[in-house]
Amino acid sequence: MYFTNEEIPTIAITGSNGKTSTREFIASVLETQWNVLKTVGNKNLPISTQQMMAQFDPSKHEAILLELGMGKQGAGEQHCNHFQPNIAVITNIGTAHYGNLGNSFETTAQYKSVLIKNMKADGLLLLNKDDINSQLLDTSTFKGTLVTIGINSNANYNASNVEYLSNGMRFYVEMKGHNEEFFIPTFGEHNIFNALFAISLADKLGFPIEIIREGLKNYQVPIKRLNVYNLRGESILIDDTVNANPQSVKAAIDVLMNIGKDRKKILVLGSMLELGDYTSEGHREIGKYAAEKKIDVIYTFGDLSIDIHKGASEHGFPIEKIKHCKDRNELHHELNSSMEDNSIFLVKGSSLMHMNKTAEYLRNNFLYTMIFNENLKDEVLLNSATLALMKIEQSTMILQYGSFSKTLNIILDDKVNDGEIQLPRHLSNELSIIDLPYEYIVTDNHIQLGPVIGFLVYTRYIEDSKQQLLRLKDYDMIKGLIFMFRPTEIASENNTLTGFYYDPASNDFKQGTFPYPSVVFNRIPLREKRYKQLKKRVGDNIFNYPYRNIDKLSFWDKMKLVPKLKKYLPYTKEFTGVKSLLTIFKKYDSVYLKPVSMAGGNGIIQAKKLDGGFLITDYHGECFHLKSVKELETALKKHLLNRTYIIQQEIESFTSTGEKIDFRIYIQKDYSMKWKLSGIETKIAKSGSVVSNSKYRARIEPGELAISKYYNLSKEETENKINEITNVCIQVLKRMEKKGYLLGDAAVDFILDKSANLYLLEVQLDYAAEIKAFREDDEQRVLPFILTTPFAYAKALAGF
Template identity: 30%
Template sequence: MVNLKKYNILYKKYYKRKIRLSKNFIQEFNLTSKVVTLKIGQWSKQFNIIESNVLSDDTIGLPKSKIPFTLPANLTYEIKVEDNMIHIGPIIGILAKQKSNFKQYEFKKYNSRLRNYNEINGVVFLCSEAGINMEERTIKGYYYNPNARNKKMKWQEGIFPYPDSFFKRVRIQKVLQKELLNQMGDTIFNSHYFDKLKLWEVCSGDSEAKKLLPESRFYKNQEDIEDMVEKHDQVYIKPIRGMQGIGIIRIEKKDDQYIITDGEGNKVKFPSINNTMDYLNTKLTNKHGYILQQGIPTLYKDKHTDFRFYFQKNKNKEWICQGTVGRVAKENRIVTNYKHLSGLLSGNKAIQLLFQTDSNHAQEILNKTIEDCMIICQLIEKEMGHYGDIVFDVVIDENKKTWVLEINNRIYGLKSLQRLKKFKMLRKILTTPIEYAKALTNF
């Protein structure tokens, strides 16, 4: 059974190899054996228990020397008791980066994710890939201490067991990925990284999802570009593992000329495909390769316009759309990343301006787009792994059809919400993944 009360940890040296519990605690959880299994994260060990006349009912006495990692006594915990196993937690990890060193400003960013810590409890720690010790099955990181005397002390160093759940925000080595999945099962999200090509391959195998993505293909040679340019008015060349619009190029064919536009809005024209390829070969240098994607025209006053939809799983383990932002690029810009924007609007307001309609009809269009994106949410989980925090970049064309351009399943920016002063939405987006991580622990 799970007890919703909060519990404290008390360490004493003289406890040696035994756990101290109050009489009421033992009776409440029907602990009939003198031996129990103590479980913390993915670690477990058997201990003898002794009834204590001095401990309060909400305190568990532990032998400090027998707990081989950091379980801070200055935090509050929840417990689950089943079949003489006492599970103390939750222990939640956030895999935030690949290198081991954290700077103070990085901790500050994560403070806002734990504004609702009183509803989470237990240990929430930040770590890097470099801090994970597969041999010991421990993780070096920093846990959040809401009771710290000042902000600089809110994150304190420690060694932790593999957690009850992991919020994974970076790509990691395959051998470590396999180790964590073997030890933790399906309690890691966003479990697998996928790129633009993988997204297209998976969606193209599903009749409903395929309709929602522009035609895409892996760029191999000149024939691929020629074929795509003949079929579509615009073709985007995107790095398969690109981020923030870096390295994106658009190619168009008009009046027997090939027009190339880069992310900064610079244009060059060529009279033949051979000249065009000579130029492109100097630009397409990303070692992971490129994807060719059908361009979907969508303009507001001659400016490219798209939408960002924030999808997350909540504490009920259900996909929800937390909100939408409309993004208008600067004139002649082909991407809508933050530095290329001329305007930001709420999703509803952007629809109103784009289609010259009222708020109710705009919301109907948004709701239909959310339903379309949900199809892909379900599909990528079925085919690619466990996810709980992803962002869709979407174009809605003149026929109000949804086109999913990209899905970000790692770190994504939130400056747009700050600029729009959407602080309530921002807080929900920051805190919901930790709520979902707790739901995965079953505390």
């Protein structure tokens, strides 16, 4: 026996992979007969061992089963300061915590060997004979019984005839002269090893084979460890997000391949951390493995995971079928777009990558089926299996539709299909759920249906809604309820709004009654009173507000205070009369006079100092030669509008044929909820014009091509210049947000001087968008990239 009559089985489990699963396999057998003190959840640090041993009650507990995490040097000694095991299991030696344990298999084995040196020397030691690195363990001080398990090697306990079933795995083990059949309700060859540890240990402790078999059958799969969920459309999710290293990822991919043979196989991997010097090689190794296994699509998340791309592409994986996401919202957006019936997803990554959030996203969005029942009123109908899956303990659920919410009584009906949730179509006398392709989020006892997006527009779009159809061309990626409404609706006394919603079936807008939305995309000058009324219902999920032309003088005054931005601003001051113009002429020979709050080039005048006089050119292109300051003053009074003006240094930039050029960059937030470049266009003015706005424009050219062509930049230099412009403009927009603007969609006008140095002119919120569709083809070129993006942002802002 491995312990004296005064002792009880004191079992310690460590290893690079499979510790928790092995612990639970052993527990599922031992707990059929004994009261076991065991590690709970993932609490396997030395402090956890100390706390568990403090709970030991010799009059109560018949065995001790502790999982020892040894991810850091010295952890093994700290664990063994609190107890001395008489039975030890070391599952394997791999790359988990590789960087923390000396960056080699030898040093990793050395630190795991601490358990062998500190256990009872005449106890029971169980090792994996198939794991070649376990041969590196130091057993020199061990004098007890060594038991090995394996599948492919000649071990003391060997599994054979391993077979995948629909609900788990079947295998056989030679025991006491008989080939015994066992079943485990989970998947993966690696779990066969984990189960073999339980079988061999229980056998050595004298448990009957029937009890061992029954214990394994009752094994409860630990959370985030190959949890399998049936999604709608015959699809499957494998949630293996507890942690990741190359060995565990390969094992999970094997499971994916075996249970998803006839399905589209989608691999979703977060970075593998704590691999130290093995980091790059380990990620490339997974890319190679995925390519060899012929995975259909790979999504990666996290900086380190980019090496998975390299490993996959180097071994023939189609580059168009692998997508790297820097942002979790982007990842979820991509997964949403790839969802097809009969797919299987494997989600995995190191615990600090929180890939469980992605698994939860897939469950929440694709596990259940929503049915709108005309006959229900204040109830939600589902069967007992779906209720158990949702883990709801209350007798009610809350349905949220936009900003409207309603508490529904749960009614169980086992005639309802698994995963089906029936909701009332009619929510009140005024409000019903419109028949649209919604997404939903299910958390606890809360169902959010959406997204519900309100779109505040000018009256002309209410009267001619077809002008907005271009914005909805990506509706299949947004889904939900998107409706246009006017600010007069906001003051409504009831909890609804009226307007026009987009119907994808007819590709048209239809009149309807709606709840207050979760998000508002604003495209009108909304009065403060209306905004405050709307904010009471929607909160801060309103963008773009305030919606007005940015005061050019205020913009310059604020941005010049930011050291990083000041160098990108042309010299600017308020025009207070001809003296202020003469003062600036001492520094610059050519300037612009611009109304501080007008757009479209209206009211702009170019003023130049000449030898013996002045030249002014109005925005129509008409020139006036002036010989004296008095003539200049008279001309300005005639041509300037009755508005506040600024004087701004002219930044000269022309084509080779002398046409004036400037630029507009579109910066928008998308589903990542971060500012990104949507497009750049180059505005070429008509000959002789001092402005390049639509009336006085010769043409529009793609920004990238124009920057390269007119400034003689290489491809790399052009890319670097665009990155600089984008980053500076994003800084400007973030500064505006700090000053109280709620933004998500903006254009920034800028100019490049002869040396391609950047100068910012102004920010436009009320920029030409829909009306571009009625202009020349060159101006429409940017539309597909700018019209739809704000709704992607609105969807993310709504929580979808």
